Amino acid sequence: DNDNLIRSIQDWLSSYELGKGKDVYTDYYLSQSPPYFPSHQIMQSSSELRLIKDVNDELFLRLAPYITVLPEVTPVNINTATKELIESLGNGLTE
Numbered sequence: 001d002n003d004n005l006i007r008s009i010q011d012w013l014s015s016y017e018l019g020k021g022k023d024v025y026t027d028y029y030l031s032q033s034p035p036y037f038p039s040h041q042i043m044q045s046s047s048e049l050r051l052i053k054d055v056n057d058e059l060f061l062r063l064a065p066y067i068t069v070l071p072e073v074t075p076v077n078i079n080t081a082t083k084e085l086i087e088s089l090g091n092g093l094t095e
Contacts, residue, residue, distance in 0.1 A: 001054075008053040016040040028053050043069045 011025055029036050029051075036051065043049065046067040050060045066084075078086060087093050 005052075005054045005059075008055070009049075012038045012040070012052050013042060014040060025053050042072070044071075045069055 008025060011023065016023065023038060023040075025038060029038055038052075039048065046064065046069045048069070049055055049063065049067060050057075055063075076085065076089070083095060087095070
C-alpha cells in the first residue's frame with residue numbers, strides 16, 4: 001500500500017521527538033535481525049531505503065535506478081531537471 005510506504009519513509013526521515021515516546025515503527029525495526037533504529041534524518045546512502053518498513057527487495061530493486069542520496073538539501077534546476085524529477089517533488093505536481 002502506497003500510503004503505508006509513504007508513512008514509513010516520512011517516519012524514517014522525520015526528526016525524533018523525545019517527548020513523544022516510542023516511535024510508531026520501533027517494534028518492527030527492533031524485531032529485525034540484526035535489530036536497528038530508524039535514522040530520523042536524511043539518508044546517507046541509497047541502500048538505506050532497503051531498511052525502511054514496507055520496502056522489500058523487489059521494490060528496492062525497481063526504485064534503485066531512480067534513487068539519489070545527497071549529503072544535504074540541494075536545490076534543483078527546474079530548467080534542466082527531468083519531468084519525472086520535478087513531478088516527484090510534490091503531491092499533485094503534474095506536467
